[in-house]
Amino acid sequence: MADRIKMTTPLVEMDGDEMTRIIWKMIKDILLTPYIDLNTEYYDLGLEYRNETNDQVTFDSAEATKKYGVAVKCATITPNAQRMTEYNLKEMWKSPNGTIRAILDGTVFRSPIIVKGINPYIPTWTKPITLARHAYGDIYRNTELTAPAGSKAELVITNADGTQTKQLIHEFKGDGIVQGVHNLDDSIGSFARACFNYALDVKQDLWFSTKDTISKIYDHRFKDVFADIYENEYKEKFEVAGIEYFYTLIDDAVARVVRSEGGFIWACKNYDGDVMSDMVATAFGSLGMMTSVLVSPDGVYEYEAAHGTVTAHYYKYLKGQSTSTNSVATLFAWTGALRKRGELDQNKELMDFADKLEQATIQTIEEGVMTGDLARLSTLETKQVVDTETFLLEINNRLKAILMNNKI
CATH class of the missing domain: 3.40.718.10 (Isopropylmalate Dehydrogenase)
Structure with missing residues (x-):
């Protein structure tokens, strides 16, 4: 489409896991690529590919974020013992969020999305x-140790010249524990x-x-x-x-x-x-209605949803069952990243589109069309619970109307 919004600099796109990965593609297909000539540098942070690359893809995505200044991230699995077996992992890979935060030296800012009725x-x-x-x-x-009865725990600082400063933490008459942070x-x-x-x-x-x-x-x-x-x-x-x-x-x-x-x-x-x-x-009200952005001190931004991968809905989806999964936080991760990309590139058209997409999302919920989790929270008298995809299609209907009204 010739009239799609152009992007001069790529966004770093970090794909994720389970139901949020499904929603990620739906958002792009329904609400982004029809309107934007989407320019992203793609990294697959799904657990299978992290395992295949020995987690190198996570490090690469963080370095790309430092290069381009703005990233958008899907929710990802931080594996536990159960996931080790389920995904046949080589090892229990660390949290991608923790790895990215450490590389970017970032601070996480989380803020609720306010809508009428919730x-x-x-x-x-x-x-x-x-x-x-x-x-x-x-x-x-932290570093942790068990302390058996009769033991003594001390805090010791060894200076560069070899001299030491010691401070008694506790003398254990019975069994105990000690932690260093x-x-x-x-x-x-x-x-x-x-x-x-x-x-x-x-x-x-x-x-x-x-x-x-x-x-x-x-x-x-x-x-x-x-x-x-x-x-x-x-x-x-x-x-x-x-x-x-x-x-x-x-x-x-x-x-x-x-x-x-x-x-x-x-x-x-x-x-x-x-x-x-x-x-x-x-x-x-809900983690599904929270924005989350990681900001580095030198002005690098990484936007993500504040919640997990919605595993229960994913298993339903795999069985062919209908799901009603709240996509708002993931959608606002995209709008936040697009707005910041537009701001840094002085691309007002991209910034305006992000604003209008958020407006259409909030309007959809305030008009009573919402996913099941929001319906349980909403005080609106008239509510229509819709499935995952229908919710995004309803947002798109309102987005079209907003964009059309702006052209008139």
């Missing part, structure tokens, strides 16, 4: 809350800059929380790095933008968040962010 469980939340999660260290790179000043600094840059990008206040009153060295380091970078690099920019940065203890932050109306970014350490992002997503 009301947050916390009634005061009238605006989205974006959760910013540090993606390095803490218990995700670490983080890096550079990674904390990257986390801070990504949060400050994102806040400026969306013009929202930034909150940051840890527990420095208890963790007087580890958590306090996070607080100090954030404060130093803010004062020296971002304070004037925040004042010009009319937004605020402040630090608070995480227990105080939880109380503030629950009482708030939303409309801000909440930055958390790795584990805190893991837990709180699911809490925020559930309280807003």
Whole structure:
């Protein structure tokens, strides 16, 4: 088609697994390629191909993202013992998301998609809350040991010159356990800059929380790095933008968040962010209605759905049974990536299309046409539950109307 929107720079496209892989193709076929001369550099991150390439494809996709600046990723399987057998894997490959985060040195930002009829469980939340999660260290790179009765655990730092600093952790009179965690000043600094840059990008206040009153060295380091970078690099920019940065203890932050109306970014350490992002997503309604973007400190973006591969629906699909799978988060990963690609390339037509596709998606749900999971949440009086493909076709009908109205 001669009138399709042109793209000057490729998007990095990372395909995935199971039901989301099926939806991925449907979205492209129904909602993207009829309108866009889609220019992507494709990487198959499906578990079979990751296994075939010894996971090299994951590393290659991350490097391509650094090269082109924008990627869109389908949900992928992180294998466990059951998947080892099911997929006949060579080894239990690591999480592709974790690998990509580490290579990009990125921070994950997750935000709910607000639609009429799906009301947050916390009634005061009238605006989205974006959760910013540090993606390095803490218990995700921990070292653990069992400690038998009579043993002694010490924390030992061996300096470059061979000298040591020791601190007693505990003398075990009975059996116990011990864990060591670490983080890096550079990674904390990257986390801070990504949060400050994102806040400026969306013009929202930034909150940051840890527990420095208890963790007087580890958590306090996070607080100090954030404060130093803010004062020296971002304070004037925040004042010009009319937004605020402040630090608070995480227990105080939880109380503030629950009482708030939303409309801000909440930055958390790795584990805190893991837990709180699911809490925020559930309280807003559904992980299927969350955007997720990984942002590196040097301005590289990777968009993805916040949920998994919808395995139960995939097994139904393989049996030829009808599925009603929510594709909104995957669809918004595409629109987010297309909009950012358009922004970086000064391609207004691509940015406008992304906006209109999101508008058509929200309109479809607010007019009562939705998948089964959303129907269970929706307070709309009239609802029509449709299957996976029909939902996308209904969005396409409204997208056509929006594009036609714009031409008149």
